[in-house]
Amino acid sequence: MSAAPNLTHLDETGAAHMVDVSEKAVTSRTARAGGKVIMARETLEMIMQGNAKKGDVLGCARIAGIMAAKRTHELIPLCHPLALSKVTVEFTADYGLPGLHVEAIAKASGQTGVEMEALTAASIACLTIYDMAKAVDKAMTITDVKLLEKLGGKSGHYLAEGESGTK
Known part of the structure; x- marks a missing residue:
């Protein structure tokens, strides 16, 4: 079997x-x-007001996302262990959805990219929000997990369609 050239x-x-x-x-x-x-909407209001029975949903989700980024190489086969220099996880309430936008940034100086670390952080932060609020809203949906931007390395700058670039 011959491998595809881009894999x-x-x-x-x-x-x-x-x-x-x-x-x-x-x-x-x-x-x-x-x-x-x-x-x-009621679930979003509960989270934003800090009234969830399990505690600080966003604080816990932030820590979970950061921890997940640091352990990406243990979760995703063939990922390199990286010395991350920064990981951030931020949340924006959107009452029009209603729901939360989750954004994670991973940074490192190294020989390979940090896309998987950022994606893992965002994914686990979303899952943690679900876990902490599922008692009141089992119908929550996690959606649109994707790479928004990548900088550095041989392939250069990638910016997803509709994105404005690093803040």
Whole structure:
């Protein structure tokens, strides 16, 4: 079986392997990822007012996202362990959804990108919001988890359609 030329995690026989990045230059890398948690308006108000029975939903989700980014290599096969220099997780209430926009940023200086770390942080933050509020709203939906922006490395700058760039 012949591997597709663009799939770097497959060798010439089609077997999965960790990409060798030892010859790549160390550069500053940043990735921004996001997602949404759509919920009932009452659930959003409960979270924003800090009245959830399980405690501080957003504080807990922020910590969970940061912890997840730091452990991405343990969760996603073939990811390199990275020395992250910064991880942030932020939330914006959107009463029009209604729900929460989640945005995670991961930064490192290294030989490989931090997209998976940012995506993992955003995903786990969304899941933590669901976990902490599911007793009052089992119908919540996690949606639109995606890479919003990537900076650094050989492939340069990527900006998802509709995004305005790093804040």
